[in-house]
Amino acid sequence: MLRNLLLVILIVVSALVLVNVLHKEDGYNLKLEELKHKYALKDIPSVDHTKLPALHKDFKTPQEVTEACISCHTETHLEVMASSHWNWERVSYVEGRGISSSGKKNVMNNFCIGTNSNEKSCAKCHIGFGMNNNSFDFDNARNVDCMVCHDNSEEYLKGSAMAGYPDRTVNLEAVAQSVGSPKKSNCGSCHFFGGGGNNVKHGDLESAHLSCDRDVDVHMAANGMNMECVACHTAKNHQILGKLYSVSTENSNRSTCEQCHSSSPHLSNMLNRHGSKIACQTCHIPEYAKVNSTKMAWNWSDAGKLKDGEPYEIDDSLGNHSYLSIKGSFVWERNVKPDYIWFNGTADQYLLGDTIQSVPVKMNTLYGSHNDRKSKIIPVKIHVGDQIYDKVYNRLIQPKLHGENDGDSAFWQDFKWVEAAEAGMKQSGLTFSGEYGFVKTEMYWPINHMVSPKEKSVSCAECHTRDNGRLANLSGFYVPGRDYNKTLDFFGYWTFLLTLAAVFGHAIIRMLYNVIKDKFEKQVINYDEDEPDAA
């Protein structure tokens, strides 16, 4: 009676447990729904700039447009002129360096190397007019370029190598009347093309974002939330949230996933817990450069080869340059699995004039470690290459690349490294010994965009696996499924096997003894229901 009752209870309980374990409803994530609702409502501008008389004018120079802007937005230029978009530098505290000022003015990279002596060309991505050289007047408000960020007509375009001036074809009056909140196309006009071409630098920010689907980027997808950059990179007084770790050192004013999603965005507590050591991006951006390729390597040492005295280019099957006489050879990749590193939000950069400490030269160092409480694992693109350095002073060389005419010592005109190095270093206020070589470099680019739909995020087993997992290169900490104690496993398996063997041995000896024993006697005596001998 009692037994039957217990049996029934047991069956019922286990049935309930099984139903609960095996049946999983796709939970309704209220937090996410609220966010979607919030961002589905787009802002409606409160002013129609076509109706403003100050903008109905045949603007002769872009500076006149800026004056017209300032005539209403009387103090705004001060905000802009305090921003890093204008100043190209930022003062911050750097571990080991103290308070230092860094930015495009003095940071070097392993793409086009640096801005010094190349301002005229680089200024295409400066929000000002007339940056011809390093004596640009950063106090002249008339030179602020409002349109590059606020043009909503997609008509505005900065000329190439025009010191930041708009292309001559731009209709300034039409642009001035169509200003508004920055769109992807505004930010993208610079940020998609860093390094001299689409997706060259970032790998996760490119022109495909202007119209992509959710598989490429859930936030910016045209058939998804279609968010603008500034939805996350919000701004207060023109100070825009979110600095790229590859050029900024302090862990402040970052734009984070958590700012909208909170630090417990999942329904599963297990996943939320991972967030204390693993950045959202690590699982949610399984690969980058999903549409167009990105540059993974750039070897300046190959630059300067000529055919019949003329520079030339070689393209790969996807139409990417694999060789350019002016820049060297490149490696491009698409659908790249990121590398992973520990990062605590602080970084250091190689600054113009720094002595080379180690090879490959780290153009930027992202600090962090598994035993640092503030560090998390983040996905990065590692861009490698080689570039010119001074063998005597043991520092990287800032060559003069861009020039107008033959003979003005620019590498892109004359293909002579010594002259280019001499001229570039002189303009940077440094000396060049005359002896140059090429040194290996690497640069770390955190991957933050191209978030995939949740179904495509990295699965547990991609890291929790013995061999070749995504985190195979990170060590010093324990990942269940990846790590194990080798000695324990060795003794564990062997002891288990030996025990099995011992038990089998024992059983066999028992059986043998039984066989030897008088069977006849046993058969007579064994009348009860049990098998006399299982053997």
Add this chain to the structure above:
Amino acid sequence: MHKVYIYKGFERFWHWTQASLIIFLAVTGFEVHGTLDIFGFEKAAEFHRIASWMLIALITFSIFWHLTTGEWRQYIPTTDKLKEQIIYYISGIFKGDPHPTEKTGLSKLNPLQRIVYLGFKVVLVPITIISGIFYLLYKTFDQNDMVVIEEYPLASIAFWHTLGAFLLMIFLVVHVYMTTTGKTPTSNIKAMITGFEELEEEHLDITPKNDKTQTL
């Protein structure tokens, strides 16, 4: 021979549930460990966690049961006849010698079993469960999204847990084999299922003692 009600209802329920949970935990645990590949890591880890809560609940009940019924006394270790018991398994068992100790309802375990099962209960299971609970709670958040349990080294927790798991598996092998050394190879298992076992009770000595089958 006499049919004795030796294993109570709860005891049998506890024994078989615990056995299946431990085997299930071993399968999923060793999948997490990287030894097996059955459910996939994600499912294995999830199932392991669910089953571990069930085991914790079961063991809580069984501790309560052992204390309230006084059954815990069955596990008080003794050295009396311990040597004979060991010698029996090493040699006597082959020759068909009688068990050196009698099994009765009041004393179900022979001295060797007492020591091994006590070790199982106070060393093996606690090592595995306590390290398992630490593993389970590694990095727990409170309402303010703050990590409340933090940097105890996972490598050493996993070490103790894996050690416990290996030892449990070794115990399992020996334990299962030993059940075949009863009167007949299946008599012990049957007893744990039905609760009844044919035992000799000296004071109720009805059947003649020269029955050879009893020692097999």
